Amino acid sequence: MPPADPVREPARQRDLRERNLATVLARVAASSTDDGTAPSRAAIAAATGMARGTVSALVDALLLGGLVEELPPPPRTGAGRPANGLRLSGRRVAALGVELGASHVVACVRDLTGAVRARASVDSVDRTGPPERVLGASAELAVGVLADARAQGLDVVGGAWALPGLVDSAAGRLRLAPNLGWRDVDVLALLSAHPGLEGLPLAVDNEAALAAVAELWHPGDSPGGESFVLVTGEVGIGAGVVLDGRPLRGERGWSGELGHVTVDPAGPPCGCGARGCLEAYAGQEALLRRAGLAAERAGADALRRAALAGEALPLAALEQAGRALGVALAGAVNLLDVDAVVLGGACAPLAPWLAGPVRAELAERVLRARLLGVPVRVSATGSDAAVMGAAALVLQRVLDAPAALVA
Amino acid sequence: MPPADPVREPARQRDLRERNLATVLARVAASSTDDGTAPSRAAIAAATGMARGTVSALVDALLLGGLVEELPPPPRTGAGRPANGLRLSGRRVAALGVELGASHVVACVRDLTGAVRARASVDSVDRTGPPERVLGASAELAVGVLADARAQGLDVVGGAWALPGLVDSAAGRLRLAPNLGWRDVDVLALLSAHPGLEGLPLAVDNEAALAAVAELWHPGDSPGGESFVLVTGEVGIGAGVVLDGRPLRGERGWSGELGHVTVDPAGPPCGCGARGCLEAYAGQEALLRRAGLAAERAGADALRRAALAGEALPLAALEQAGRALGVALAGAVNLLDVDAVVLGGACAPLAPWLAGPVRAELAERVLRARLLGVPVRVSATGSDAAVMGAAALVLQRVLDAPAALVA
């Protein structure tokens, strides 16, 4: 009795073209990331096995759509007619990303090459205000960068908001956000109704998941089909899981709640009501308190300075937080068999003190560690990871389904 | 800088047909599972949006290939020409599954409808012998059921072996199996060379992952796109993860090592070298020892009888094992956002005592539990789960890519 599989949609002729457009576009994107060489039509045909004529037709469509451009100076090599190099074009397609950070809001527009073409941020936003107000402020910011981008001739094809908490991205709702004090907010409806955003396709997603997308897009990473868990410690602790180069969504988009994985069932109480959650050890509040820095408002920076100064209490707190993180991550690796662990968000600046204990726990607790170690990397994406990832999410959709923009 | 995505293959015309054959086949399979009704060509066309003529052509191919059959008595309903019902045919295509169990080896052949058409098992196999001997014994068994199936006119299109440990299914190797004492065995090569198995496409996979496939195929489950974690406690504790109706593989096929997720970092030592792994609480050996039954060889049965008799020590051990299981599973649900947790393998008969503590820990430790509870089900698949799943894995490939059998 085979299981029902209602997801399967029939394929039509235009789906063929859709997919092959994406194939060609992916080759252009991959080559420019990999080695800086701009592939020619013939090279793409050879690499994919498609007929040269087909590739030419598809490339023409992509050129016309402004997704791809030809390199004006053809790099000459050996004999024969020189090839026309192709690369992603940053001239037309762009995407908006917005992040509701701990105490600030950031918005940016990235073009198809990933370059940031417009950016704005507001500090000291009152996150505890009603959702309408906070989201409205972010929408204002978005309208501003949109205008900036459009003045550059960019066609912003969509936008994504990075939010902390349990985000139901299919429904466009923020179901639960302890750090914002929100519960079941229809973010998509509020934003879509905002003046200046009407008609723009919008999406919402969890900030950690989007930070993982940013990590995937960041240059310098080992390319292709990679899998990792990215830890993003801001106020809470989240994780973005990437399997086979694709972010793991979960049934409702609520995956990656690493902060509430149990480290010690009899451990200290956590804000969620349980005991011994990772956040109770490595969350910002717990970490600062254990380091004896609770009174100060400075946060992670102060902790970093104290650690650099060699103060005993902060170092002990970081050691313990690293061990707790390692225990939780070991569970994740045992369950998911990802290639690597990446320390991002607030963990990145603290990595000099966290990485050691994390590595030690992973080596001891991951079953496969005997066969294959678990590399611990530090994210090269800065504090803008979530915004960058939000825009990248939209761009990734363009890369996956370019036909809509090629008409 | 978009990430490289080398996985994307170009689509050809025949891929269209391949996929639409699978679409039609999936509809036939789903309807017969869902409600017992046999869909007609017209119904499939209406449901999928394909043209009736196209569906007819595809159905003809499937009929010719022996994957589908028409119901001889057309069920008459209202007005108009009566529809010809279609259902999966068990007459031609079948698949072999083999399991290396704790002390026995089982082999079975299932036809495309999932029905078991041949089965054989050997008890008291010496698992500690060299891989050649143990695998050879399983291959003998397989050859026997293959002959049985072929005598019934079945075309066995492939086989899969369920193995305990870290299985690299892409390479066909068992990398590490503590319970067998094996390390890096080229299972696929050994089996493929066995007389009587030459030429048969074979696969190897982890027993827990395959048990999850069996769970997915078992009638009575909520159909379609479901996601769950299936716990299979035999000697060790494994887990099969299903997301969106598809087994989660992991980068190397080593996912689902729930047994070595940390429950308490300072807990009792585990065979793997770490402390406080789930297996150190709920593994068979640990569980029996804590229940005061270590001396007996009987195993889980004895524990069940003792619990039924109300003995204090066994009940306490089960309570503690259930709590440990709940802690580990809560971590898995937080990370993966699966719909449900399923107790299978040796956990199924002990579910009356395990389910309560598991539910309690999940309710406390899963962040989303406030919004949406985590149902704990007991697997309806019997002790043959892994063999059944092994055969189902091969059948699933047929359902996913039927074109190869339709010529």
Place this chain on the structure above:
DNA sequence: CACATAAGTTCAACGACAGAACAAATCTTC
């Protein structure tokens, strides 16, 4: 300057689906 070589374009052919017309089988109604 002729030839070799490789890139890119054009075009007939083929495979697959869409949509409409048609045939078949049953029910309904007078």
Place this chain on the structure above:
DNA sequence: GAAGATTTGTTCTGTCGTTGAACTTATGTG
């Protein structure tokens, strides 16, 4: 009981997208 209605299944033409080969273009080599 016969004609019409209704729904299923088949057939056929049209269209779309890819293939493969022939052709053109642009460059290097002898």
